[in-house]
Amino acid sequence: MLVFVAKRLGSLVVVLFFLTLLVFTLGKVADSDPVRTYVGVNASAEAVTAAREELGLDDPVPVQFASFLGGAVHGDFGISLASKRPIADELSSRLPATLELAGWALMLTVVIGVSLASLYSRPGRVGAFLRFVFFSAASAPSFLIAMLSVLVFYKWLGGVLPAAGRSSYGPYEDGTGFYVIDGILHASPTYTWDAIQHLLLPALAASVGAGVALARVLADGISSSLSSPWARTARALGENEGTIVRRHALRNASSPALSLLAVQAGFMVSSLVVVEQVFSWNGLGSYLSGAIGVGDFPAIAAVCLILGAVYVVLNTLVDVALAAVDPRVRLS
Amino acid sequence: MADTTVLTVSDLTVTYRGRGRVVAAVSDVSLTIDAGRCLGLVGESGSGKSTIGAAVQGIIPADGTAEATGRIAIAGRELAPLTDPAWSEVRGREVTSVFQDPMRSLDPTMTIGRMLNRYTGSAEASVAALERVQIRRAGEVLKKYPHQLSGGMRQRVMIALALAPGPRLLIADEPTTALDVSVQAEVLGVLRESIEDAGCAVLFVTHDLGVARHMCDDIAVMKDGTVVESGPAEDVIARPSDAYTRRLMASRITLDTDRTRPVGAPEGAVVASMEDVLRGLERPALDVAAAWSAGDLTWQDFTGPTASVGAASGREDVHLVEHVTRASLAVNEVNKTYSTRVRGRRVDNHVLKDVSFEIGYREAVALVGESGSGKSTLLRIAGGIETADTGTVDAQGVAGEGTQVVFQDAGASLTPWRTVDELLRERIEHTRTGRGLSRAQMRDMARSTLELVGLDDSVLDARPTQLSGGQQQRVAIARAVVVPPSVLLCDEPTSALDVSVACSVLNLINLLRHSLGISIMFVTHDLAAARLIADRVLVMTGGEIVETVPAERLAQDITTDYGRRLVDAVLA
Structure with a gap:
């Protein structure tokens, strides 16, 4: 198992390197002049030359890549062309915001997936109706679900759940940036509960589609597990259906579900870009849309790199989990 | 005790209800x-x-499809x-x-x-x-x-x-x-x-x-x-x-079963095919079923001085062959190695080591050996599905066209969305015999071949999934012989079948071999079936042919360890 994890970590580093190379190359071939974005269209020729120098654009391309890579490893993504501040500083409050939202969305995906799985394969008209509802929910784009949920929970139900921002109180000075964790660390139930309430709607909007897809795969997996020869063996040994599901079927059905979860996590990261806009969530997503608007390429590259890294790390985690669940992956 | x-x-009765039909699986x-x-x-x-x-x-x-009465x-x-x-x-x-x-x-x-x-x-x-x-x-x-x-x-x-x-x-x-x-x-x-x-x-x-x-x-x-x-x-x-x-x-085959006659009780479909063959040979009419029951029917009856290769296709005899000395399949010093990587190191698995053998015209050879002995790889190489690392395979027989394979799992070897007619046509189209034939002519060929393997017309438009295991195996055989191959390669064609169906498949293979002059390579674990079909039995161990035994006295003559174990398994 340790060897397996080490191997996966090794390939993780390789993938991250190529991701960096890809993002860097995109920046080079993109049809926008970083200097002009930096100094403005009306700047003098001297200012442009000085800016080129400052941004390191006179260096040979491999040197530029080396310094980009070196900076990225240390969490230094250069200077934002738009705000002229270090990108790392700008992201320091936004990264936890997105990670917190993504974490909750992922958690909700699993909760929705597991709890809907049993409803999904229900026979008869009720089952057919439920499948129709799930299917519609899963095919609706996340921004639509986001706007609908704002409409229902904020407008019609008189604001039972907040529909904008991360907190009614603002961040703690010495906080981690993860508001729920901060609330718990400061032993403040009010603050924690408020942060959770703010999280619920955006997390729900980002997780409904993935959750239904997960439910579907889980339901299929469990039903095919239950008709497998080894489930019959368990039955013949006197196990009841509940035990067979818990002890045998869930574990066997979870390999395809985990693979799907890894893919869905990737989609979720990209759907967060939109969801954050709807809920005025000050995370990477809203930062990215701002940066795209003004052609702030270093900022775009930084966000892409971070989101890519999150995606790759998630996938590695899923691979390791798969190996833990299925001995055939680990021991082949 | x-x-x-x-x-x-x-008085246990169990009925299943499905698609509007009620089937009694068990009654009283x-x-x-x-x-x-x-x-x-x-x-x-x-x-x-x-x-x-x-x-x-x-x-x-207990999903409502089954009902039962009686006491347990x-x-x-x-x-x-x-x-x-x-x-x-x-x-x-x-x-x-x-x-x-x-x-x-x-x-x-x-x-x-x-x-x-x-x-x-x-x-x-x-x-x-x-x-x-x-x-x-x-x-x-x-x-x-x-x-x-x-x-x-x-x-x-x-x-x-x-x-x-x-x-x-x-x-x-x-x-x-x-x-x-x-x-x-x-x-x-x-x-x-x-x-x-x-x-x-x-x-x-x-x-x-x-x-x-x-x-x-x-x-x-x-x-x-x-x-x-x-x-x-x-x-x-x-x-x-x-x-x-x-x-x-009667369907049980042992190491003492008479090899020169059909085994089991006379079966309608096989009897009909035999009558067809005799008619094709212009032999005097004979009550085949009666002769079979009386034990008077031998395979020799279906072998003429000339074997009519076109018989299966229902067309005029195309190639007439008399004394043939050329081998139908010649395998020369074939080597095959599979490489895998285990913890970064290359591990070579030498599956076949300088394997050579020949199968003559109208000869049948059985290949026995335990799992991993290389016999299936050898079959795939002989059939051209895989290529050998070194060595040559010559399958240019005198009669028939190319090699055809019948696999153990016939159901899986038939494309599920094709009809039987299309499956057979696929083979016909890719042969010299089939070149220039119209759809209708090919359908006729398919129909007469299905008759030969004991299936009727209605199967032509069925898809493999609508057929039983025995029927699927017959379709697979029909596809292999619709244009007679020079060598028919069979990989455990009977192991998944009921004994009576297995019997008719074995009878059928024997009939085709004697009447069409097809050479047979038969890969199996079942020594009794091997002895029934083959003239010689090759025993494989560790990628080499370690023993060649004439089939008639197989039980007495086989000497290798594995061979003895197989004999014991049949006797058990």
């Missing part, structure tokens, strides 16, 4: 088994024997078939079972120990349970996952699992059918010893009369959901009173 009845089944069956006795429930697929096996454990799916009593306890909630107290305690497919009957995500400990109570008890089924190094086996064990080992684990709760009744549903023949005898031995120790009653479900005779005290023969004959095993085997039992007995 206590003389108490463990299982009583009276009554059985009893006493403690310490073993009852063999023998029948072919569809006879209802497995339904009874499932009914006496209460594991017939286990250890004096009355249970309603199908729906009695009391089943949950009986199953796994009083009744347990060993199933057919050891590859998939154990949860792949659990170690053997984790599965077994639940029923034995502790790791020490599990070790003891594994030792009782003659597993050495039981402690290590407990830490393994099912996919790390061989089929024989898994089936022993299944037996240990089934006997762990100390049941009064054990259901063994075809426990060795899926195993390699040479392992089968070992596992049966383990099973017999274990159940003797445990002293439980056994319901042994099998299609194989030989296995039933070996294992059981009593035998009940089933056909179409009813018991046609029952009694002490020796009586049923030695003096079968029912016609069906006699037919089953």
